[in-house]
Amino acid sequence: MVVSDDHGFLDWCLTFFKQLKAIGKIKDFSGEGSRFVFYKPNMVEVFILPDLSKVTFETIPKGGIVFTLNKKSNLTFLIDNWNSFVDREITLYFVNPKFNDKWVLNTKVHNFIVDKQNLKKSLLALFSNVQEVL
Numbered sequence: 001m002v003v004s005d006d007h008g009f010l011d012w013c014l015t016f017f018k019q020l021k022a023i024g025k026i027k028d029f030s031g032e033g034s035r036f037v038f039y040k041p042n043m044v045e046v047f048i049l050p051d052l053s054k055v056t057f058e059t060i061p062k063g064g065i066v067f068t069l070n071k072k073s074n075l076t077f078l079i080d081n082w083n084s085f086v087d088r089e090i091t092l093y094f095v096n097p098k099f100n101d102k103w104v105l106n107t108k109v110h111n112f113i114v115d116k117q118n119l120k121k122s123l124l125a126l127f128s129n130v131q132e133v134l
Contacts, residue, residue, distance in 0.1 A: 044065060049068050067093045
């Protein structure tokens, strides 16, 4: 799958990956299109999905990382499919490349600390800290 770069999203992700490498958070990365691998010392699969509804849970291994645009539709998809994300222990980066801003969510940790009745409210609060991509 080739990632559409309408918002400069792919370029932002590649620059971010290079920064992670430069500061030693990852040893290296490789890949192209929408699929990459981080070498931490262990290998972690990374997916760039501007539209989160295109996620195929079967292809994302447990502990995988997903980069997506900070759009209301992506947040809604996350809320509607919360259990699938938690089961995979996916870490999500919601990005606004125009403003070089992001918020990060580890679904396993968030599920542990937030009760179910406040899940939507807590995710909306995180979402609102970064300007939405229009």
